[in-house]
Amino acid sequence: MSDLWAVRNIDVVLELLREHIYLSLVPTVLGLLLALPIGLAVREHRRARALVVTGAAIAFTIPSLALLVIVPAIIGTSIIDPINLVIALTVYSVSLQVRTVLESLDAVSPQVLEAATAVGFSGTKRTVLVDLPLTIPVLAAGTRVVAVTNVALVSVGAVLGVGALGELFTRGYQRDYPEQILTGIVMIMLLAAVYDRAIALIGRALTPWTRADGGGRRRMARLAKQTGLGQLEEDVDAR
Numbered sequence: 001m002s003d004l005w006a007v008r009n010i011d012v013v014l015e016l017l018r019e020h021i022y023l024s025l026v027p028t029v030l031g032l033l034l035a036l037p038i039g040l041a042v043r044e045h046r047r048a049r050a051l052v053v054t055g056a057a058i059a060f061t062i063p064s065l066a067l068l069v070i071v072p073a074i075i076g077t078s079i080i081d082p083i084n085l086v087i088a089l090t091v092y093s094v095s096l097q098v099r100t101v102l103e104s105l106d107a108v109s110p111q112v113l114e115a116a117t118a119v120g121f122s123g124t125k126r127t128v129l130v131d132l133p134l135t136i137p138v139l140a141a142g143t144r145v146v147a148v149t150n151v152a153l154v155s156v157g158a159v160l161g162v163g164a165l166g167e168l169f170t171r172g173y174q175r176d177y178p179e180q181i182l183t184g185i186v187m188i189m190l191l192a193a194v195y196d197r198a199i200a201l202i203g204r205a206l207t208p209w210t211r212a213d214g215g216g217r218r219r220m221a222r223l224a225k226q227t228g229l230g231q232l233e234e235d236v237d238a239r
Contacts, residue, residue, distance in 0.1 A: 005179040006187075013168075017187060020164035023085050023157070024150040024191070030086075031093020032143055038094070039101030040127060052098060060095040064088065064156045085157045092153065093146050100142030104135035137210060140203025147195040151188060165191075 006013050042048040062070075067088040072079045075087070108131055116130045155166025163170070168184030171177070204210070 005177070006183040013165075013183065013187065016165045016167060017191070019082075020151070020154055020166075020188070020191060023082060023154045023162075023164055024089070024147070024195075026086055027089035027093045028143065028147045028150050028195075030090045031097045031146060032139070034090070034094045035097030035101045036132075038098055039105060040131075043102055043105050049102065053102070056095040056098045059091055062091075064092075064153055065159065067091065068157060068160055080161045082157075082162050085154065085162050089150050089153055093150065096146050096149070097142060100139060100146075101135070104138035104142070105131060107138055108134045133207070136203055136207050140199055140206075143203075144196050144199045147199060148192045151192040151195060155184075155188065 038052060042052050068084055069079065071077075071084045071087050072081065075083075077083055112130065112134065113126070116126045121130060155163050155169065157163040158166030158170045161167075165184045165187050168180050168187075172180030172182075172184065
């Protein structure tokens with residue numbers, strides 16, 4: 001076991017892992033935070049929505065290496081500055097998440113929205129207390145895809161010297177050292193699996209009403225009492 005390259009160089013692996021977490025997690029979070037207001041702003045405006053969806057699709061088709069070269073030329077940073085990779089991956093994250101946000105909003109039942117309006121929820125209040133909570137399952141699923149995608153795309157930056165665990169690929173290839181390459185592959189797969197499971201658990205924790213257990217029902221009942229959703233549920237049932 002101690003003869004494994006990863007064990008002998010655990011400090012190097014952990015440092016690259018920390019860098020990989022930063023470079024993949026920050027764009028994922030920023031992408032969601034930017035996509036939410038964009039999606040909310042255009043969801044009821046057909047032309048604006050079409051333009052945003054088309055623009056997002058075009059942005060996602062830009063080759064990653066090309067984007068990593070364009071970004072420093074625009075913002076004036078060094079081509080090996082990690083911020084370039086963060087910005088590039090944020091662009092991709094927003095591109096993916098905008099469509100997910102719109103799809104999650106579309107999935108909210110019209111009857112629920114009508115009932116929310118009927119019991120006095122204003123536009124902003126309805127968005128915060130009704131629309132967004134109900135979009136969480138779809139958003140969580142979309143965010144899992146984005147997070148895993150970013151974990152993989154970070155490795156592309158290794159070509160320019162900022163690929164975190166991806167640097168194990170370039171170093172291993174240059175030195176003809178398969179064990180180093182294998183270490184990078186395994187660590188990236190493990191990180192992607194951790195992200196995927198963590199986001200799934202967060203989504204589950206934020207949606208107690210999707211579970212049939214008594215604890216979930218009790219938590220949802222308390223939430224309904226605090227926010228007025230109890231009356232909303234009665235109105236939906238009445239319809």
